[in-house]
Amino acid sequence: MHKFLKISILLLLLPLTGFTAIHKFYVSTTDINYDRESRAIQIVSRVFADDLEKTIDNRYEIKSGLISEHELPDADTYLENYYASKLLITVNGRKVTLRYLGKEYKDDMVVSYLEAVDVPLPTSLKTENKLLYETYPEQQNIVHIRSGDTRKSFLLQKDEDQCVLKFDK
Structure with missing residues (x-):
């Protein structure tokens, strides 16, 4: 009876572990903060490194080598161009120019930093990600x-892929 119970539990758990190995969850997180004192929008974007690397490599037909000792010296240029085309911010109906500041690696994530300066106090902020x-x-x-x-x-x-936040003055 004891052996039967172990086999039953194994048979119940096996399909669950197989399913999780097949399906992967794709998600990123982007924090956008308007700093009133500096009149700047500060952005921190967190993306899984392997997903970002595959996307950059396919888009620009390169081997970026993100998070490896073989990272291209101009990998940041590719990331800057990618963010410029895929992350768009509009404040009070006017598109703002984002400046790519750089990146760092944390665990299996690429954490990228961007900013827009001389931005008026927003009454609305539209994000296209x-x-x-x-x-x-x-x-x-x-x-x-x-x-x-x-x-x-x-x-x-x-x-x-767009959201708008309206602010009270």
Whole structure:
């Protein structure tokens, strides 16, 4: 009876472990903060390194070598161009120019830093986040927007890749 119980449990758990190995969850997180004192939008984007590397490599037909000792010397240029085309911010109806500041690696994530300077106090902030959709159509991008005491989070997907937050003055 004891052996039968072990085999039964194993047979119940086996399909569950097999399913998780087949399916991967694709998600990124982007924090957007408007700093009133410096009149700047500060952005921190966290993306799984292997997903970002595959997307960059396919898009630019390169071997970027992200998170390896073989990383291309100009990998940041590719990341800067990618973010410029896939992460768009509009404040009060006007598109702002994001400046790529750099990246760091934390665990299995690429953490990228961007900013926009000389930005007026927002009454509305629109975000268009299309990161990784060309490689992973099931990608989900979580966006957290904050200015002062106002904060809101959004879950963006390929067909719904924009969000707008309106602020009280």
